[in-house]
Amino acid sequence: MDLSFLSSILFATVVAGTPLIIVALGELVTEKSGVLNLGAEGIVSVGAVAAFAVAHHSGSPMLGILAGMGAGMVMSLLFGISALTLMANQVASGLALSIFGVGLSAFIGKPYESIALASVQPIRVPLLHRLPLLGPSLFEQQGLVYFSWALIAAVSWFLYRSRAGLVLRAVGESPVAAHAIGYGVVRIRYQAVLFGGAMAGIGGAFLSVFYTPMWVEGMVAGRGWIALSLVVFATWRPLRVMIGAYLFGGCMITQMFVQGSGARVNIPAQFLSSIPYVATVLVLVLISRNRSTIRINSPASLGQPFLPDA
Amino acid sequence: MNHRNTALASLVGAALLASTALMGAEPVKIGFVYVSPVGDAGWTFQHDQGRKQMEAAMKGAVTTKFIENVPEGADAERIIRQLAQDGNQIIFTTSFGYMNPTLKVAPAFPGVAFFHATGYKTAKNVGIYNARFYEGRYLNGVIAGKMTKSNIAGYVAAFPIPEVMQGINAFTRGMKSVNPKAEVRVIWVNSWFDPGKEREAAMTLISQGADMITHHTDSTAVVQAAEEKHKEKGTWSFSYHSDMAKYGPTAQLSGTTHIWGDFYTKVVKEVLDKKWTGTNVWGGLKDGMIKLAPLNAAIPADVKKQVAKLEGEIKAGKFHPFAGPVVDQEGKERVAKGKNMTDAEMGAMNYYVQGVASTLPKN
Numbered sequence: 001m002d003l004s005f006l007s008s009i010l011f012a013t014v015v016a017g018t019p020l021i022i023v024a025l026g027e028l029v030t031e032k033s034g035v036l037n038l039g040a041e042g043i044v045s046v047g048a049v050a051a052f053a054v055a056h057h058s059g060s061p062m063l064g065i066l067a068g069m070g071a072g073m074v075m076s077l078l079f080g081i082s083a084l085t086l087m088a089n090q091v092a093s094g095l096a097l098s099i100f101g102v103g104l105s106a107f108i109g110k111p112y113e114s115i116a117l118a119s120v121q122p123i124r125v126p127l128l129h130r131l132p133l134l135g136p137s138l139f140e141q142q143g144l145v146y147f148s149w150a151l152i153a154a155v156s157w158f159l160y161r162s163r164a165g166l167v168l169r170a171v172g173e174s175p176v177a178a179h180a181i182g183y184g185v186v187r188i189r190y191q192a193v194l195f196g197g198a199m200a201g202i203g204g205a206f207l208s209v210f211y212t213p214m215w216v217e218g219m220v221a222g223r224g225w226i227a228l229s230l231v232v233f234a235t236w237r238p239l240r241v242m243i244g245a246y247l248f249g250g251c252m253i254t255q256m257f258v259q260g261s262g263a264r265v266n267i268p269a270q271f272l273s274s275i276p277y278v279a280t281v282l283v284l285v286l287i288s289r290n291r292s293t294i295r296i297n298s299p300a301s302l303g304q305p306f307l308p309d310a
Numbered sequence: 311m312n313h314r315n316t317a318l319a320s321l322v323g324a325a326l327l328a329s330t331a332l333m334g335a336e337p338v339k340i341g342f343v344y345v346s347p348v349g350d351a352g353w354t355f356q357h358d359q360g361r362k363q364m365e366a367a368m369k370g371a372v373t374t375k376f377i378e379n380v381p382e383g384a385d386a387e388r389i390i391r392q393l394a395q396d397g398n399q400i401i402f403t404t405s406f407g408y409m410n411p412t413l414k415v416a417p418a419f420p421g422v423a424f425f426h427a428t429g430y431k432t433a434k435n436v437g438i439y440n441a442r443f444y445e446g447r448y449l450n451g452v453i454a455g456k457m458t459k460s461n462i463a464g465y466v467a468a469f470p471i472p473e474v475m476q477g478i479n480a481f482t483r484g485m486k487s488v489n490p491k492a493e494v495r496v497i498w499v500n501s502w503f504d505p506g507k508e509r510e511a512a513m514t515l516i517s518q519g520a521d522m523i524t525h526h527t528d529s530t531a532v533v534q535a536a537e538e539k540h541k542e543k544g545t546w547s548f549s550y551h552s553d554m555a556k557y558g559p560t561a562q563l564s565g566t567t568h569i570w571g572d573f574y575t576k577v578v579k580e581v582l583d584k585k586w587t588g589t590n591v592w593g594g595l596k597d598g599m600i601k602l603a604p605l606n607a608a609i610p611a612d613v614k615k616q617v618a619k620l621e622g623e624i625k626a627g628k629f630h631p632f633a634g635p636v637v638d639q640e641g642k643e644r645v646a647k648g649k650n651m652t653d654a655e656m657g658a659m660n661y662y663v664q665g666v667a668s669t670l671p672k673n
Contacts, residue, residue, distance in 0.1 A: 119538045
């Protein structure tokens with residue numbers, strides 16, 4: 001096994017993990033505020049189609065990202081109105097949004113199905129991208145890959161080192177207490193939901209503009225759901241989300257490399273395809289198996305509506 | 311006129327309309343059931359192209375309607391029944407998983423002609439049809455064998471069912487026939503449709519040295535991946551289902567395209583003329599049910615000539631892509647020299663032929 005072989009596995013792993021990280025971190029912040037938004041798959045789909053449409057008409061991938069972000073926020077606003085203002089059941093609202101979003105994206109996307117976008121050149125960090133093994137994976141990537149790393153740092157810092165993050169977590173732990181000392185629970189939750197939507201939209205933009213530069217119905221192919229479960233299995237810790245996402249991407253890519261190498265392995269392909277799921281769940285459960293830390297990390301009021309005047 | 315009279319009048323009107331329909335003045339209704347959205351390329355898209363071609367050819371005599379994205383299973387039965395009840399005289403069910411639902415509904419509607427794609431069970435009013443995609447695959451393989459520099463071809467495949475195995479093996483045999491050093495590597499993605507995964511699989515194969523890439527999955531991602539890597543790695547692609555030249559304007563060498571329109575027109579005419587007595591068609595190049603996607607200008611003239619000659623021989627029945635000896639990976643002879651593989655043998659294909667580098671996992 002030579003170095004370039006490993007290097008391409010690493011490269012592809014980082015790319016495959018990126019949309020999961022972005023979407024999952026958005027959802028993580030939402031859930032930390034005590035809101036469970038199961039609509040990720042739908043939001044990612046709408047974000048993907050909006051980003052594709054705008055990138056196609058404007059010719060600018062950057063505008064595409066912004067459009068994906070905007071569309072994601074609009075979608076999550078719908079969820080917010082239903083779950084936060086009207087206090088509908090969060091699980092039901094999220095599931096509805098998921099189904100609605102997948103359908104809506106197919107509807108909006110009809111005229112865009114026959115179009116392919118030019119692939120976007122990666123951003124090279126001078127010199128560093130020539131490093132053996134890690135060079136291409138770390139220093140010759142799409143802008144959104146760098147963004148995902150910045151996002152991990154930013155979300156970790158925000159949640160555990162900033163005052164606003166502390167308030168957000170307080171809202172997620174005990175909305176009644178946060179309300180009693182004067183924080184606007186619903187307002188903060190709205191912000192968290194909008195942030196989650198924005199990230200899901202950006203994740204969608206990554207898929208349709210950078211990863212596979214095209215739009216087809218159903219192209220998100222369950223990545224929204226995978227991101228949702230990553231958050232839970234990572235017990236709401238940003239770094240573990242990253243580990244989980246790369247592990248998932250890495251297993252998927254590695255099993256493909258094994259298949260494509262022509263090596264004589266006698267393992268059913270169905271089993272190989274299930275490895276990413278099994279491995280990710282196993283590893284995350286193992287590193288998060290301490291019960292008390294799970295209790296500390298999981299937002300206590302997750303999924304419960306909050307009535308300000310009650 | 312009071313309300314009751316209005317209601318009566320409209321009832322009479324409706325009855326009149328219905329009776330004219332029965333008298334045959336109205337065009338015959340034809341229904342299609344699709345397994346996925348029509349989209350812009352792929353399996354269902356080709357069926358829809360066929361539907362449009364048939365409707366145009368039968369102008370005025372028929373109206374068609376399709377229902378897309380119908381899951382295989384209980385839902386399919388409901389929708390096929392609905393179509394029959396709505397007065398569709400001919401119903402095409404275009405995915406393998408519709409076989410049992412179609413056969414379940416058919417006896418209740420003896421006056422309706424059903425056609426099921428890719429299945430193997432027929433009934434009095436259920437015909438089946440399929441295409442010999444492997445013929446196109448063989449010719450694609452010949453082009454790949456001539457054009458490759460690395461002698462490695464990559465194949466992104468969905469599920470190891472006989473139809474997919476035929477494609478892989480025919481492609482491999484075609485490639486080996488002109489290039490003994492060639493090998494084909496297969497990646498199973500276990501999904502008919504997941505552009506992200508298909509792309510990763512293609513990129514994996516390309517980074518492992520494959521310069522000829524093809525796929526038996528439903529999206530255009532593989533052709534696009536080859537287009538992207540064409541400059542850097544000299545990667546070429548072969549499309550499947552549809553001509554995907556739009557997605558691979560420089561890198562698509564050719565492909566295997568499904569053509570259903572002529573077949574649809576032919577059987578619909580038979581049914582309308584009351585001459586239909588059942589269908590069991592497995593048509594290929596000869597019947598126009600598949601054809602090669604346009605050959606890329608980068609293919610040298612002598613290769614084009616060779617492909618055209620082989621195509622002619624296949625059409626004339628002089629050459630069979632699985633003409634013996636067919637030897638599988640383990641060295642076992644599956645078809646003896648001088649014989650052609652039978653349709654039944656092809657329908658049960660569950661092994662790789664020699665030249666495929668990957669091993670087929672046993673389940």
